[in-house]
Amino acid sequence: MTAPLPWLAPYRDTPIDGTVLVPGSKSLTNRVLILAALADGPSVITRPLGSRDTTLMLGALTALGATVEREGMTWTVSPFDRSDRDEPIAVDCGLAGTVMRFVPVLAALGSNPVTFDGDEHARVRPMGTTIDTLRELGVTVDDGGRGALPFTVTGHGHLVGGTVQIDASSSSQFVSALLLAGARFDQGLDLRHHGGALPSMPHIDMTVAELRRRGVQVDTDEPNRWHVRPGPVGSLDVEIEPDLSNAGVFIAAALVTGGTIRIRNWPEHTNQAGDAWRTIVPAFGGSVERDGADLVFSAGSTLDGVELDLHDVGELTPVVAAIAALATESSRLTGVAHLRGHETDRLKALVTEINRLGGDANELDDGLEIRPRPLRGSTFRTYDDHRMAHAGVVLGLRVSDLYVENVVTTVKTYPNFAPVWERLMA
Missing domain, CATH: 3.65.10.10 (Enolpyruvate transferase domain)
Structure with missing residues (x-):
């Protein structure tokens, strides 16, 4: 089967102001x-x-x-x-x-x-x-x-x-x-x-x-x-919550463009790892406010560097790393040695791809250290990993002529992600 051509990620030089309803978890x-x-x-x-x-x-x-x-x-x-x-x-x-x-x-x-x-x-x-x-x-x-x-x-x-x-x-x-x-x-x-x-x-x-x-x-x-305890498992009718980890790529768009994003129907109480965006955004200098059933995430006046232990929420690391690569200060992301056994070795992949763009990232025993550098366009490889594709499109918002390899891999957890992203960032 022929691999899809690399996809030109949308570039954005103005603040995003949008509303998103992400698919179910x-x-x-x-x-x-x-x-x-x-x-x-x-x-x-x-x-x-x-x-x-x-x-x-x-x-x-x-x-x-x-x-x-x-x-x-x-x-x-x-x-x-x-x-x-x-x-x-x-x-x-x-x-x-x-x-x-x-x-x-x-x-x-x-x-x-x-x-x-x-x-x-x-x-x-x-x-x-x-x-x-x-x-x-x-x-x-x-x-x-x-x-x-x-x-x-x-x-x-x-x-x-x-x-x-x-x-x-x-x-x-x-x-x-x-x-x-x-x-x-x-x-x-x-x-x-x-x-x-x-x-x-x-x-x-x-x-x-x-x-x-x-x-x-x-x-x-x-x-x-x-x-x-052994016993029956009761039948239960349920409604699935929005996928808060997938919401992260849109939240990142607000942070790196200096804008605002509203995520609809964010649950007040949840066990999803993506709920950690409530604390990650303020660490980067942004703000979070609840408006009815929604959460509104806004960028601060600067995109600060962070020191975050992501051990409990490791799946958020690729998008967090992309934000860190565009920050004004160095960042350390720790507690995520286990990401070496995910869809790909995510730590190695992130260092390789950020540095391919002219960045300055290196692996730690249990995470990443990322220092801000001017980035240039190139092809961002995804290794068939949907979270790597999310990292690539976030970087593409601020790095012109950035192509994301196999963006279609996002169908793993987000059908039609690419057209949704293009419409929102247009």
């Missing part, structure tokens, strides 16, 4: 889909995200026996029916961490051999914790000794569960994967994390909150330990 949509497939009855999901990652999740769940009826912005999910299903199953993970890490545990609850594979970059993402944990639970996993995709999971129709110890310091998704299915284990799940600091805790908090909304008992009294 990918993290929430895929968790809700899984819990609906495990539930004791049908669930109706309103305003789910329709993107590559959620389409891959739908494909995986229907392959395993769930039924999904889609009517516009409403999806009705009926739970798994595994009767008379013993044929081999193939699951395409694409580059979706939620598919490659969440779904193998669901596959282990059945008895079909299920083969997982994905994009080229997916085959280098850390999967050893998933594979080792499934084996500890008594599941047969054939990975050819790679500790990565592709691999085949063959369950025995149920999982006993009980006490499980893992090191999830490379990704919180290893914890969420087990929590989501834990109530369906015969003995429930007593999950304990042993290792370095857990990244992206808001995603684990989101998982726990969604389980409790469906009547699942989850004990979180001890740090790094989650006790999920």
Whole structure:
């Protein structure tokens, strides 16, 4: 397949003043889909995200026996029916961490051999914790000794569960994967994390909150330990919140152009990592105000440098780094060593691409140091990573003749992003 031509990112030399309604949260949509497939009855999901990652999740769940009826912005999910299903199953993970890490545990609850594979970059993402944990639970996993995709999971129709110890310091998704299915284990799940600091805790908090909304008992009294009681997962009709991480690219546009952006329907209380933009914007010298259901983000008189620990919200790092590259002072972004195992090695990629434009960035043990320099136009490579594409378009607002390679990769979590961005920045 021929790669798309690099896309000329819109340049803007005047302040932006706009309003955006971002699509639904990918993290929430895929968790809700899984819990609906495990539930004791049908669930109706309103305003789910329709993107590559959620389409891959739908494909995986229907392959395993769930039924999904889609009517516009409403999806009705009926739970798994595994009767008379013993044929081999193939699951395409694409580059979706939620598919490659969440779904193998669901596959282990059945008895079909299920083969997982994905994009080229997916085959280098850390999967050893998933594979080792499934084996500890008594599941047969054939990975050819790679500790990565592709691999085949063959369950025995149920999982006993009980006490499980893992090191999830490379990704919180290893914890969420087990929590989501834990109530369906015969003995429930007593999950304990042993290792370095857990990244992206808001995603684990989101998982726990969604389980409790469906009547699942989850004990979180001890740090790094989650006790999920066995029992039913209740069906639940839900409306998906806007994706606040995807809102970040528009917020960044306001900061780097000296303008203002209104994000519609920003929830007052949420577990989304993107809610951290409330504190990140003031760190750069901007301001945040609530106006009814919306949040309004405005640039300050200067774009200050920052020192931020992004450990819990690492997915925001590429866009934060792009803002920092346009700031008036140096910035340090720390706590994100785990980004080396995301869709690409995001730390290496950001340093390479910022410096390609004439910038001055270097890797730290757990993050980035970025010093402001005049930037020049070039091709900003995305490495098939949607967050890298977001970083590129933010830089393009202030760097003329900047081309973004494969901007279409943004369909992973934001369908039609490029035309939406072009219209807003025109």
